[in-house]
Amino acid sequence: MLGNFTYCNPTKLYFGKSAIDGLNEELPKYGKNVLLVYGGGSIKKNGIYDKVIGLLEANGKTVYEDAGVMPNPTVEKLYEGIERAKKAKADLILAVGGGSVCDYAKAVSVSVNCKEDPWDKYYLRMEDVDCEIIPVGCVLTMVGTGSEMNGGSVITNYAQKLKIGHVFGENVFPKFSVLDPEYTFTLPKYQMIAGFYDIMSHILEQYFSGEDDNTSDYIMEGLLRSLIHSSLIAVENPEDYEARSNIMWTATWALNTLVAKGKTTDWEVHMLGQAVGAHTNATHGMTLAAVSMAYYRHIMSYGLKKFVRYAENVWNVSPDGKSDEQIAEEGLKAMESWMKKIGLVMNLTELGVKKDMVESIADSTLIMDGGYKILTKEEVIKILTESL
Amino acid sequence: MLGNFTYCNPTKLYFGKSAIDGLNEELPKYGKNVLLVYGGGSIKKNGIYDKVIGLLEANGKTVYEDAGVMPNPTVEKLYEGIERAKKAKADLILAVGGGSVCDYAKAVSVSVNCKEDPWDKYYLRMEDVDCEIIPVGCVLTMVGTGSEMNGGSVITNYAQKLKIGHVFGENVFPKFSVLDPEYTFTLPKYQMIAGFYDIMSHILEQYFSGEDDNTSDYIMEGLLRSLIHSSLIAVENPEDYEARSNIMWTATWALNTLVAKGKTTDWEVHMLGQAVGAHTNATHGMTLAAVSMAYYRHIMSYGLKKFVRYAENVWNVSPDGKSDEQIAEEGLKAMESWMKKIGLVMNLTELGVKKDMVESIADSTLIMDGGYKILTKEEVIKILTESL
Numbered sequence: 001m002l003g004n005f006t007y008c009n010p011t012k013l014y015f016g017k018s019a020i021d022g023l024n025e026e027l028p029k030y031g032k033n034v035l036l037v038y039g040g041g042s043i044k045k046n047g048i049y050d051k052v053i054g055l056l057e058a059n060g061k062t063v064y065e066d067a068g069v070m071p072n073p074t075v076e077k078l079y080e081g082i083e084r085a086k087k088a089k090a091d092l093i094l095a096v097g098g099g100s101v102c103d104y105a106k107a108v109s110v111s112v113n114c115k116e117d118p119w120d121k122y123y124l125r126m127e128d129v130d131c132e133i134i135p136v137g138c139v140l141t142m143v144g145t146g147s148e149m150n151g152g153s154v155i156t157n158y159a160q161k162l163k164i165g166h167v168f169g170e171n172v173f174p175k176f177s178v179l180d181p182e183y184t185f186t187l188p189k190y191q192m193i194a195g196f197y198d199i200m201s202h203i204l205e206q207y208f209s210g211e212d213d214n215t216s217d218y219i220m221e222g223l224l225r226s227l228i229h230s231s232l233i234a235v236e237n238p239e240d241y242e243a244r245s246n247i248m249w250t251a252t253w254a255l256n257t258l259v260a261k262g263k264t265t266d267w268e269v270h271m272l273g274q275a276v277g278a279h280t281n282a283t284h285g286m287t288l289a290a291v292s293m294a295y296y297r298h299i300m301s302y303g304l305k306k307f308v309r310y311a312e313n314v315w316n317v318s319p320d321g322k323s324d325e326q327i328a329e330e331g332l333k334a335m336e337s338w339m340k341k342i343g344l345v346m347n348l349t350e351l352g353v354k355k356d357m358v359e360s361i362a363d364s365t366l367i368m369d370g371g372y373k374i375l376t377k378e379e380v381i382k383i384l385t386e387s388l
Numbered sequence: 389m390l391g392n393f394t395y396c397n398p399t400k401l402y403f404g405k406s407a408i409d410g411l412n413e414e415l416p417k418y419g420k421n422v423l424l425v426y427g428g429g430s431i432k433k434n435g436i437y438d439k440v441i442g443l444l445e446a447n448g449k450t451v452y453e454d455a456g457v458m459p460n461p462t463v464e465k466l467y468e469g470i471e472r473a474k475k476a477k478a479d480l481i482l483a484v485g486g487g488s489v490c491d492y493a494k495a496v497s498v499s500v501n502c503k504e505d506p507w508d509k510y511y512l513r514m515e516d517v518d519c520e521i522i523p524v525g526c527v528l529t530m531v532g533t534g535s536e537m538n539g540g541s542v543i544t545n546y547a548q549k550l551k552i553g554h555v556f557g558e559n560v561f562p563k564f565s566v567l568d569p570e571y572t573f574t575l576p577k578y579q580m581i582a583g584f585y586d587i588m589s590h591i592l593e594q595y596f597s598g599e600d601d602n603t604s605d606y607i608m609e610g611l612l613r614s615l616i617h618s619s620l621i622a623v624e625n626p627e628d629y630e631a632r633s634n635i636m637w638t639a640t641w642a643l644n645t646l647v648a649k650g651k652t653t654d655w656e657v658h659m660l661g662q663a664v665g666a667h668t669n670a671t672h673g674m675t676l677a678a679v680s681m682a683y684y685r686h687i688m689s690y691g692l693k694k695f696v697r698y699a700e701n702v703w704n705v706s707p708d709g710k711s712d713e714q715i716a717e718e719g720l721k722a723m724e725s726w727m728k729k730i731g732l733v734m735n736l737t738e739l740g741v742k743k744d745m746v747e748s749i750a751d752s753t754l755i756m757d758g759g760y761k762i763l764t765k766e767e768v769i770k771i772l773t774e775s776l
Contacts, residue, residue, distance in 0.1 A: 006410070225606050226607075245650070246390060262633070
């Protein structure tokens, strides 16, 4: 049953070839000072940096830079970004990159005028924003996180061995995002498929929760089928525009609040993956992939009906003459085989996790209460161990 | 392939039980004068009128009324509404009713300050709005049209025998909409199922177009499966909250611009249905139902692959040992049987169309160019005749 909710997603999207020209519509809405945020510099190699700078200059902006945002943005980098935004008197933060860069831009945007320590306030204490927010716009170069159209912002504190995501409200959503599928063509394959699994996991963690009949589950089955179909094409030919554009669009709708409306969600796989990330700095999507099969096999019997539905509606498993357990397991096997086919990392060992780190990773794993089984610490250890 | 597009849907939704209390959040954003727009007065019987008036008064508003909006709002009623809105110096138009009331409210909102004749400008010449718009809010009491979260506005001119829909831009979308599934419980069954088919037709007319692979088609298959499932429950028990809430949510997403993004669409069934409506004043959803089977059987061979996909993915038709034509026809048969089961009107005769009206209805039917076959006038006549 759909519970009560409000829905509003104010982000304006420019999608497709030459979507970057949308900046000409958006930039005039903001003041002169733009803080340009980006990562390791790949945008300088593929020409996106020059294109963006050209449009900023054509729109009369003074550009300040904040480069070097890492894949798992750290709290130390956040403090640096706050200082840069203050010095720039930024009227707009323009994030050019993947989800990490967008997440980081949002963190800076709510922290510049924050009177307390932002890590403590937003991430440890999960408090709301009560200061002025600097508007954020995004130019996406990697898909997966959905950060281009939501309020999510994940920051890592290695000293505390914590990687925490705060989901901010509509006022923190990017004001606009530029989504050009061609901008994702040059991404290395490892990052590309990690992004695919991040999308998959976003959908599954909202799907595998609740026993009710809910339109959102039907929408998610559609998104999953589209993702599976297009991902198999994209790994063969990363420049297949049709496949890459469908995946980009699926990624946005997988985590822009729609499919969670009125229903419960789980998110335990993200909690496991983020704990691994805080210990290893491994690529986010791969941490999710490495723990997923052990997690889903562990909870399958607690949410059997949904796993049967998943097998039939997403993986076309025929139910004829099979028990529910057999149908469900066949669905998970089909998923596992797809994961291997697109080249995901299927175990934690490959990500640098050793047996003696399991206890500490389990200590950093937040326990969620929306899934089919609320895990005990022993179960977390079991799942992590099975994932080695 | 997803074509280029922009996406922005700024409407804020309040969904669920007691969603009406969302008015306390929204009303303070607007000036004192509210034009309350509604239909035949059913809202006075079911208590919604009293509830809304109470909230308007509690928020210090001066309420002006514009009642009597008919199921197919006329251009004469539009002229009356413009005068009422002017006299009220309306700061907000609050539509309480179904899609017709919302459509009408939007027509008034763009016409009050329009210097030309709005019928000529917006409907005959399909021009953009270039005057000040009065903001609109909606309280929905019937689902189907999606008007609560889009820019659509259909107005009928009986003198000219024309029923035309203008799809306005984001600035005309309702600023907010209240969606309480319980508000739809008291709707007569005939109107309820007509609304169900309106939703179905919205999805199908966006689905049956194009040969490409497109995430939107997968989302639509999910919406269709949810609608079919819930509609069968709702006709048995109209007060099944789960079913009615899923249908309400599906209706909104079927026509709030999302599923059409980046793809071609058809809309010929709506053109046929609207022409019938302009000649008979029949209930909108029933006009669509009465012409659908003849239309889809007529175009099936031109878009065979999509009809096969529809049969398999929406109606679970097994393809084993069958030709594409057989699979596609089996899908249409399953659809036809569902239509009869929920009680739709399956022919035009029941809606008051006589053989000698067919030529004139064909003359009023706009020909669209997004479907699998661009119809000739002879084909329109054939489809209408087969639908008698």
